[in-house]
Every structure is written in C-alpha cells, then in structure tokens.
Amino acid sequence: MIQIQHLSKTFVHPVLRNVTLRVPAGCLYGLIGxxxxxxxxxxxxxxxxxxxxxxxxxxxxQDVLGLxxxxxxxxxxKFGMLFQNNALFDSMTxxxxxxxxxxxxxxxxxxxxxxxxxxxxSAVSLAEFAERIPSSLSGGQKKRVGVARATITQAPxxxxxxxxxxxxxxxxxxxxxxxxxxxxxxxxxVIMVSSDVDRLLTVTxxxxxxxxxxxxxxxxxxxxxxxxxAHVKQFIHGLAxxxx
Amino acid sequence: MxxxxxxxxxxxxxxxxxxxxxxxxxxxxxxxxxxLFRLDFxxxxxWRNMYKMGVKSLPIVALTALFTGATMxxxxxxxxxxxxAQQLLGWGAGFGILREVGPVLTALMISGRVGANNxxxxxxxxxxxxxxxxxxxxxxxIAFLIVPRFVAIVLTLFLSTLYADAVALxxxxxxxxxxVGVDPSTFYNGLTSGYMGIADVTNGLIxxxxxGIAMGLASCHFGLAVSGGAPGVGRAVNATVVAxxxxxxxxxxxxxxxxG
Numbered sequence: 021m022i023q024i025q026h027l028s029k030t031f032v033h034p035v036l037r038n039v040t041l042r043v044p045a046g047c048l049y050g051l052i053g054x055x056x057x058x059x060x061x062x063x064x065x066x067x068x069x070x071x072x073x074x075x076x077x078x079x080x081x082q083d084v085l086g087l088x089x090x091x092x093x094x095x096x097x098k099f100g101m102l103f104q105n106n107a108l109f110d111s112m113t114x115x116x117x118x119x120x121x122x123x124x125x126x127x128x129x130x131x132x133x134x135x136x137x138x139x140x141x142s143a144v145s146l147a148e149f150a151e152r153i154p155s156s157l158s159g160g161q162k163k164r165v166g167v168a169r170a171t172i173t174q175a176p177x178x179x180x181x182x183x184x185x186x187x188x189x190x191x192x193x194x195x196x197x198x199x200x201x202x203x204x205x206x207x208x209x210v211i212m213v214s215s216d217v218d219r220l221l222t223v224t225x226x227x228x229x230x231x232x233x234x235x236x237x238x239x240x241x242x243x244x245x246x247x248x249x250a251h252v253k254q255f256i257h258g259l260a261x262x263x264x
Numbered sequence: 265m266x267x268x269x270x271x272x273x274x275x276x277x278x279x280x281x282x283x284x285x286x287x288x289x290x291x292x293x294x295x296x297x298x299x300l301f302r303l304d305f306x307x308x309x310x311w312r313n314m315y316k317m318g319v320k321s322l323p324i325v326a327l328t329a330l331f332t333g334a335t336m337x338x339x340x341x342x343x344x345x346x347x348x349a350q351q352l353l354g355w356g357a358g359f360g361i362l363r364e365v366g367p368v369l370t371a372l373m374i375s376g377r378v379g380a381n382n383x384x385x386x387x388x389x390x391x392x393x394x395x396x397x398x399x400x401x402x403x404x405x406i407a408f409l410i411v412p413r414f415v416a417i418v419l420t421l422f423l424s425t426l427y428a429d430a431v432a433l434x435x436x437x438x439x440x441x442x443x444v445g446v447d448p449s450t451f452y453n454g455l456t457s458g459y460m461g462i463a464d465v466t467n468g469l470i471x472x473x474x475x476g477i478a479m480g481l482a483s484c485h486f487g488l489a490v491s492g493g494a495p496g497v498g499r500a501v502n503a504t505v506v507a508x509x510x511x512x513x514x515x516x517x518x519x520x521x522x523x524g
Binding site for chain 1: 312369388391393394396398400401402403404493
C-alpha cells in the first residue's frame with residue numbers, strides 16, 4: 021500500500037500542494053489531470069527520485085523519506101517504472117534494455133535472463149525485435165519495450181507515466197488492455213498517469229485527479245465517471261466550458 | 265542609476281554563477297573520488313568508452329600532431345637557416361612540442377571531439393529520463409556512467425598526448441629534412457643532446473592529466489545539469505567546449521608556472 025500525507029514541493033512555483041493519497045495494494049490507480057499539474061512529479065516522489073519539501077510517504081509501511089541512499093537503492097527494487105519518454109538506453113539492443121534490470125540484480129543466470137526476456141517481449145508482441153536498437157522502433161514499439169522492462173523484475177509496484185502518449189487509438193487501447201492483464205495476473209499495485217482519459221478509465225479501479233499541484237478528486241472509477249466535481253466533470257468529459 | 269550599476273551586477277552574477285558551477289563540479293569530483301577509491305564503477309562501460317573516446321580519436325590526433333610538428337619547423341626554419349643552427353632544430357621543436365604545444369593542442373582536439381560528445385550523450389540521457397531510469401532501477405548513475413567516462417577521458421587525453429608527442433616529433437623531423445635539409449638523425453641528436461631532460465616530457469604529461477580531469481568534470485557536470493530539452497543539450501555542449509578551452513589555457517598557465 022502507498023500512503024501519502026500532506027506532500028508538498030516547490031521549484032520556482034509550487035508543483036505539489038498538500039497532497040494526501042492512499043493507494044491500496046493490488047489496485048490499478050489512474051492519475052489524471054491537465055499538463056503540468058504535478059502528476060509526474062508525484063510519481064517521482066513516490067519512487068524517491070525527488071524529495072518533497074514537506075509531508076510523509078509510506079510504501080508498504082516503510083517510511084520512504086527516512087531512508088538513506090543505500091537503503092533507497094534496495095527500496096527501489098520494489099518498483100518497476102515506465103517513463104513518459106520511455107527512457108530506453110540508446111546504446112543497447114531491445115533485448116539488452118529489457119534484460120538490464122535483471123542483469124544488474126545478478127540473481128539469475130544468462131540463460132534464465134534470456135528466457136525471461138523472450139517471455140516479456142512475446143507478451144508485448146515484440147519477440148522479433150529483440151536485436152533491434154530502440155531508435156529504429158516506432159513510438160508504440162518503444163512504449164511496449166518500456167512496459168517489458170518495467171515488468172521484467174516482477175516488482176510488486178509498477179508506475180506507468182503516459183503509457184499511451186503519442187500512440188494511435190488502436191495501439192493505445194492495446195497497451196491499456198495489456199497493462200490491465202499484466203496487473204491482474206501478477207496482482208501488482210499500479211499507478212498509471214495518462215492524458216488518454218477515455219481509455220484509462222476502462223482499466224482503472226480508482227482514479228485521482230491533480231490540478232495545479234493539488235489532488236482535487238480521489239474515488240472509484242465509476243465515482244469519477246459520474247462525479248459532479250466541476251474540474252473532474254470537465255476533464256473526463258472533455259468539455260470546453262468549465263474551470264480548467 | 266540601475267544602468268550605472270548593471271555591469272557590476274552582471275559581473276557579480278557571473279562570479280556567483282562561476283562559483284556555483286565550480287561548486288557543483290567539486291561535488292561531482294567528490295562523488296567520483298569516493299567510487300574510484302572503492303573501485304565501484306562499471307568496467308564494461310569503461311572499456312566501451314576507452315574504445316569510443318580513445319581509439320576512435322587516434323586518426324584525428326595523429327593528423328593534428330603531424331601538422332603541428334611540421335608547423336613548428338616551418339616557423340623555426342628561417343632562424344635555423346640564418347644562424348646555421350641545424351643541430352638545435354630537434355631540441356627547439358622537441359622543447360615546444362613536449363612541454364606546450366603537444367599537450368595543449370591535443371587537449372583542445374579531445375575537448376572538441378570527446379568532451380562535447382560526452383556532454384551531448386549525458387545531456388540527452390538526462391532530458392530523456394534515462395538517468396532517472398537508472399536510479400529507478402536501483403543503479404547508481406555516478407558509478408555506472410560518470411566514473412567510467414571520467415576515467416576514460418583522463419586516460420584518453422594522457423595516452424593521446426603521448427601519442428601526439430611522438431607523431432608531432434616525427435612530423436617535425438621530416439619537415440626539417442624537407443624544408444631546412446636537416447637529416448632526421450641530426451634532428452634526433454638535437455632532441456637527445458642533453459639540452460632536454462625528462463622533466464620536459466613529464467611536464468607535458470602532467471599537464472595532460474590535469475587537463476583531462478578539468479575536461480572530464482566539465483563535460484560530466486554540464487551533461488548532467490541539462491534542462492530544457494534539445495535546446496538545453498545544445499547549450500550544455502556549447503558550455504562544455506567554452507569551459508574546457510578556457511580551463512585548458514588557465515590551467516596551462518598555472519601548471520607551467522608551478523612546474524617551471
């Protein structure tokens with residue numbers, strides 16, 4: 021379970037304001053909101069890639085902000101993460117990118133790693149692209165490689181930052197369906213940030229909406245879809261008129 | 265009133281900015297030092313960078329060195345002929361090449377090729393979140409990326425300087441034969457006649473190590489500090505080239521002064 025209380029962060033302007041959020045274990049949580057509302061920053065806070073100015077953050081009962089750099093390294097093994105820009109390593113092949121987290125863990129033999137990589141690449145329908153380099157792939161293929169890398173360590177918590185950004189509607193829906201299937205199979209806790217609200221809501225259990233650094237809504241997917249909250253209603257239904 | 269003080273304010277801000285940059289480079293130096301002390305760095309990444317930075321720089325270093333050596337003789341030729349000092353040509357060319365021209369020009373060449381490229385790569389990795397991805401995968405980016413690159417830059421510059429010194433001397437010897445009629449063996453005798461000592465060789469090599477440290481720190485710092493997408497990468501590369509070139513000349517002065 022992820023428990024966030026009164027989290028705040030300011031760069032030049034405030035990017036997170038007093039955010040309190042609870043994500044139950046095994047939940048697929050969708051985080052929505054307009055651009056620059058603090059969604060990606062919140063994900064980076066939870067993975068301890070950024071430190072907040074104020075607030076508390078507990079993951080599976082562990083006080084994340086109290087961890088030393090060495091403790092953080094082992095803490096991050098709990099996570100898989102798909103970055104907004106995929107963050108694939110340009111100098112490595114697709115297979116090496118996917119294998120990279122496992123190789124760094126050093127717990128499996130090369131044969132076992134190769135088998136796991138084949139299985140992951142098959143799951144994202146990219147088995148025949150194993151020896152290609154990321155720059156030769158399309159946007160959708162890169163996303164799928166990112167998904168394979170994020171899930172290869174079978175981490176109990178996975179974050180997806182804009183898993184469908186820049187993809188066509190069909191590929192986008194396929195990615196969301198794949199992520200839901202993966203989450204249901206492994207019973208992982210997932211936080212997914214996406215601007216593609218229509219498709220996101222087809223797979224989430226709960227939804228939170230960020231606006232100008234604040235969490236303005238937190239509820240189940242059906243509550244979000246029927247919410248009369250002005251920001252939520254406008255954003256989910258894509259209305260031109262409203263407070264956003 | 266504010267116009268009158270604007271140059272002072274600009275100078276003050278420039279100084280603060282320089283102090284900030286040097287401070288951040290100091291922090292990176294400390295982080296590198298700690299990991300180097302424990303030999304905690306990715307050896308595969310180190311050898312990959314040695315090949316990419318060192319081996320692939322050899323042709324351009326050789327070309328630069330060959331013509332630098334020849335140019336030294338072109339400049340010296342009228343004086344050598346006027347005073348009939350053919351026996352001193354090897355000493356004169358060797359002194360200039362080994363102490364000053366070899367290390368400085370090699371450093372400038374490596375700075376343009378290796379330093380700028382290193383900043384561009386690290387900068388691109390920063391803006392595309394690859395550095396964050398490493399940290400998210402519980403991998404220390406300093407040990408995995410920065411230390412191997414830093415060590416590879418320092419070693420590349422040191423070895424390239426050695427190589428450039430040798431090639432420049434060969435260039436000077438053959439230019440001496442072509443332009444002034446000084447036989448290569450006479451050139452060699454001048455070089456080893458006793459006017460030059462081992463200090464003249466080590467002086468240049470010590471400089472190359474210090475240039476490499478400055479260049480490695482600058483290129484890694486500016487690469488990691490990139491913000492603002494692709495234009496930010498361009499600005500960082502520009503900052504690395506300017507800082508490295510300026511740093512090489514400043515460091516050259518002080519090292520020359522200290523080492524005599």
